[in-house]
Amino acid sequence: MSTGTSGGAGRVAAIRLPVAVDRVSPSGRGGWWRASLDLDLARSAPYTATARSAGAARGELAEAVSGALLRQAQRPVVVIGGGDGYxxxxxxxxxxxxxxVVHAIRDGRAAGSWHSDHNRADLLRQVLDHVGGTPAVVRL
Structure with a gap:
């Protein structure tokens, strides 16, 4: 995880977290391994990754947690109004x-939601294309 720059060179911070690695389906060829980390006790399931080796499962878990932390560092965006019908x-x-995730609220009631792997800027562009007109965009 990059923590900034110092003289043009990036600094990297390492954080040690307790990761549980378990064999979930043993077989003659090594089976599957699952690495898990529970960062948020309010969530119903911990972060998990499954792979053919314990090392690969740890690596995939690190990628999943890294992506989640990068997304959490970005603030939410609110799009208000739009063209006809919005x-x-x-x-x-x-x-x-x-x-x-994009939550659509119409007249004070939840109208739907959808999830995406796109980044925030791409999702904002998709919402703006969808609603049309000249909506207000607020970055919180």
Missing amino acids: TGCVHLILAESYGW
């Missing part, structure tokens, strides 16, 4: 541990 709508673009 004047009473609000779209919230929020970071989740597994990707980005």
